[in-house]
Amino acid sequence: MPLNMTQGVTDISQQVFDLHMTIFYICVVIGIIVFGVMFWAIIHHRQSRGAVAASFHESTKVEILWTLIPFVILIVMAIPATKTLLAMEDTSKPDLTILITGSQWKWHYSYFDQEVEYFSLLATSPAQIANEREKRDNYLLEVDRPLILPIGQKVRFLITSQDVIHSWWVPAFAVKKDANPGFINEAWTRIEEPGIYRGQCAELCGKDHGFMPIVVIAKTQVEYEEWLQTTKVAQQQAREEEQRLLDMQMPMDELMALGEKTYQARCAVCHQAAGQGIPGAFPALAGQGLSVDKSKKLEHISIVVHGKTGTAMQAFGPQLSLKELAAVITYERNAWGNDTGDTVQAAEVQAVLNGENL
Incomplete structure (x- = not known):
């Protein structure tokens, strides 16, 4: 493990490193x-050599000197520090702006003027976390969808949060900004080298704070444009597919299979893999748990879609597709002994999203 801070891959990170080394030296x-002076005085003025302590009251010259020297040192240190801090805060004239929103325990990226967000x-x-499987090299520092950025462009980050305080930190960029609910902080970077750069939430944001990594992949401009166009097309197709789903009836087995996969990826971290919950923190869903009886079907959909005020239950409506929402709610209503026998379809979820039937 390196003992020094990283030099990073941006001009700002190099400035920060150089400032760090200047202050260090x-x-x-x-x-x-x-x-040196202290040990010289101890050795050369020790009692065994017959040294006699001097008797004096004060010296105006000495007091001026030991006040002036630290003042000059601080000024010498402040000049490069101020220059670097001003450069770090200069988010003007960006080539690309990305809104970063933290939530427990994930990041949301929205590309301004590009109609791309995820x-x-x-x-x-979970098997690696539970020591049931060998841990990979990037254990706890890997994500399903990394942030994709172009090299050679100034990228401005607008950073906020939808629940508690998070902190978006990528050491290689020398970017570390708090994500505060109701506020927007700014940061920026210009990456010079293609590659994969990793970071994580640097603010204690809850029980799964350690499971909130950041991965940035820097691509050449050509590769970035290709990715951007491919993602736009894929997201447009997904929206069109969701509209087609509104007229479809998905079978129970398909809903249960997708629902289990979605539940384990998004819900199990709080409600646990078998729906047993965590007493005092997250309610159990197993065995006719939270709103799973047939008379509370709409309430169940609403809680998953809109969240629940005053609790840690997030609104998953903006996070999951209609298909995933329908599947995971169906799974929760029919797994672990709940056995309601009913299915939830995309049209029912859409109705709740639109505020209907409530």
Whole structure:
């Protein structure tokens, strides 16, 4: 493990590293001088050599000197520090702007003027976390959908949160900004080298704080444009597919299969893999748990779609597709002994999203 901070891959990160080393060397010189004088005085003025302590009251010259020297040192340190801090905060004239929203425990990326947005979640499997499978090299630092950025362009980040305080931190970019609910903080970067760069939430944001990584893939401009167009087409097709789903009736087995997969990826972290929940924190869903009886079907859909005020239950309507929402609610209503026997279809979820039938 390196003992020093990373030099990073951007001009700003290099400036931060250079500033760090400049201050470090100044402190080393001060330490050598101060301790050198101190040990010299101890050795050459020890009692065994017959040294007699001097008797004096004060020296105006000495007081001026030991006030002036630290002042000059601080000014010397402040000039490059101020220059670097001003450069870090200069988000003007960006080539690309991305809104980053933190939530427990995932990141949402929205590309301004591009009609591209998606959530980025931890990709490390629960089996690795539970030590049931060998951990990969990037354990807890891998995601399902990384942030894709072009090299050579100034990218501005608008960073906020929808629940608690998070912090978006990528050391290679020298970017670390808090995501505060109701506020927007700004940061920026210009990546010079293609590659994969990893970070994580640097603010203690809840029980799964350690499961909120960041992965950025920097591509050449050509590769970035190809990815952007492919993603636009894919998201447009997904929207069209959702509209077709409104007229379809998905079978129970298909809903249950997709629902289990979605539940394990999105819900199990709080409600646990078998729906048993965590007493005092997250309610159990197993055995006729939260709103799974047949008379509360719409309430169940509403809680999953809109969340529940005053609790840690998030609104999954903006996070999952209609198909995934219908599937996961169907799964919760028929797994672990709930056995309601009913299915939830995309049209029912859409009605709740639109505020109908409530």
